[in-house]
Amino acid sequence: MASNTHSTDAAHGDAHGAAEAAGMPQLDFSTFGNQIFWLVVTLVVIYFVLTKIALPRIEAVLSERQGTITNDLTAAEELKQKAVEAEEAYNKALADARAEANKIVAEARADIQADLDAAAAKADAEIAAKAAESEAAINEIRAGAIDSIKAVSKDAAKEILGSMGYKADAKSVTAAVTARMKG
Amino acid sequence: MAEQGAKQGASPIIKIAFFAVLAVVLLSGVLFSPAHPGLAIHPMDQFEIKPLFGDGHGKLGLFTVTNMTLWMVLAIIGIVLLLVVGSRGRAIVPTRGQSVAEMAYGFVYKMVEDVAGKDAVKFFPGIMTLFMFILFANFLGLIPTSFTSTSHIAVTAVLAMIVFVFVTVLGFVKNGVGFLGLFWVSSAPLALRPILAVIELISYFVRPVSHSIRLAGNVMAGHAVIKVFAGFAAALGVFSFLPILAISAVYALEVLVAFIQAYVFTILTCVYLKDALHPSH
Numbered sequence: 190m191a192s193n194t195h196s197t198d199a200a201h202g203d204a205h206g207a208a209e210a211a212g213m214p215q216l217d218f219s220t221f222g223n224q225i226f227w228l229v230v231t232l233v234v235i236y237f238v239l240t241k242i243a244l245p246r247i248e249a250v251l252s253e254r255q256g257t258i259t260n261d262l263t264a265a266e267e268l269k270q271k272a273v274e275a276e277e278a279y280n281k282a283l284a285d286a287r288a289e290a291n292k293i294v295a296e297a298r299a300d301i302q303a304d305l306d307a308a309a310a311k312a313d314a315e316i317a318a319k320a321a322e323s324e325a326a327i328n329e330i331r332a333g334a335i336d337s338i339k340a341v342s343k344d345a346a347k348e349i350l351g352s353m354g355y356k357a358d359a360k361s362v363t364a365a366v367t368a369r370m371k372g
Numbered sequence: 373m374a375e376q377g378a379k380q381g382a383s384p385i386i387k388i389a390f391f392a393v394l395a396v397v398l399l400s401g402v403l404f405s406p407a408h409p410g411l412a413i414h415p416m417d418q419f420e421i422k423p424l425f426g427d428g429h430g431k432l433g434l435f436t437v438t439n440m441t442l443w444m445v446l447a448i449i450g451i452v453l454l455l456v457v458g459s460r461g462r463a464i465v466p467t468r469g470q471s472v473a474e475m476a477y478g479f480v481y482k483m484v485e486d487v488a489g490k491d492a493v494k495f496f497p498g499i500m501t502l503f504m505f506i507l508f509a510n511f512l513g514l515i516p517t518s519f520t521s522t523s524h525i526a527v528t529a530v531l532a533m534i535v536f537v538f539v540t541v542l543g544f545v546k547n548g549v550g551f552l553g554l555f556w557v558s559s560a561p562l563a564l565r566p567i568l569a570v571i572e573l574i575s576y577f578v579r580p581v582s583h584s585i586r587l588a589g590n591v592m593a594g595h596a597v598i599k600v601f602a603g604f605a606a607a608l609g610v611f612s613f614l615p616i617l618a619i620s621a622v623y624a625l626e627v628l629v630a631f632i633q634a635y636v637f638t639i640l641t642c643v644y645l646k647d648a649l650h651p652s653h
Contacts (some may be wrong), residue, residue: 214416214420220432223434224379224440225526227444229445231445232501241502244477244496246459247455
């Protein structure tokens with residue numbers, strides 16, 4: 190019930206307030222000069238604070254940050270380039286080392302081959318010398334054997350002739366044996 | 373099953389909390405209901421300009437320090453705190469205050485660059501001044517019992533006239549008579565052009581009016597509505613929680629309006645500046 194009376198009062202008060210609102214403080218021209226004066230003062234102060242201190246400072250900070258970021262990016266790019274170069278150098282060193290190793294292996298192999306060849310040649314020569322020596326010895330032995338056979342044949346022929354009653358002439362026997370041996 | 377149990381467990385707590393709040397509100401309504409319920413809502417009283425010193429009823433001279441002076445000075449202090457003190461570290465990695473200052477700088481700078489063009493950047497400090505002043509006046513005005521400078525048509529009219537006069541003079545200085553091309557719509561049929569020129573001319577001179585009344589009207593209306601609801605809250609006793617809820621909602625809206633109106637005023641300034649620099653349609 191109490192609230193009911195309140196709301197009727199509220200309606201009254203509202204109407205009252207609306208009537209009063211006709212005199213809006215905004216339309217009180219006597220205050221305009223004062224308002225405009227203080228507004229202009231405020232704007233001038235803000236303008237000077239901004240142009241003299243705040244805006245140059247913020248601009249400097251922003252551009253400095255931009256510069257730092259750009260520098261960092263450039264540095265990162267350089268480091269990346271260096272890393273690529275280092276990798277290339279590493280690969281190159283690796284390839285060089287591999288080539289060197291191959292070369293050394295090939296040289297060693299060539300050396301060994303040369304040694305081997307020399308040794309083989311020497312051995313061949315020795316073998317050849319030994320073979321020639323042996324052949325000479327064999328020939329000597331063979332020659333010795335033929336001489337012995339000749340002598341034995343002469344003696345045998347002389348004996349055979351003697352026993353058959355022929356006077357064997359040593360000269361002609363020798364000639365005959367030699368002629369037979371040749372044939 | 374368990375889920376249902378949890379829900380049933382949660383809902384009584386909410387219910388109890390709700391009823392507790394309601395009980396407190398009702399009780400306080402009964403206890404603190406005004407002794408004289410005769411309602412006096414004066415939503416416009418908050419806009420009165422009074423001398424700050426003396427009995428508060430003296431006559432206003434041109435240089436009298438008023439409550440408006442106080443809140444304008446507070447706006448200056450706020451701007452200095454944000455943009456000067458906030459950025460004093462000049463840190464590459466900004467502190468919280470500095471990044472807000474940088475954000476405000478970037479926000480307005482980008483607006484000027486995008487809307488008015490690259491050659492308008494030299495007017496950026498002036499536009500920043502307008503934006504920061506309106507923004508801080510609007511937000512400081514949201515503090516209860518404070519005074520809102522931007523609710524006064526005299527203030528916003530001066531702001532709008534500064535923009536209007538500056539832009540018009542700049543237009544003629546930059547383009548000479550060619551600035552009048554702004555009113556001569558060369559893309560329209562020749563017969564229509566004089567009519568359009570009249571319309572364009574009228575709309576050009578209406579600009580400062582709409583520019584100023586939009587800001588003052590929005591701010592004033594929001595504050596007056598809050599005050600009217602506050603008057604209801606004082607009168608309704610037990611049911612005062614209804615207008616208090618409404619005040620909360622309107623206040624949230626006003627926070628939005630405070631920013632949006634500063635933004636709108638600034639972006640329109642940029643649009644007018646663009647017209648002055650490039651008057652061709």
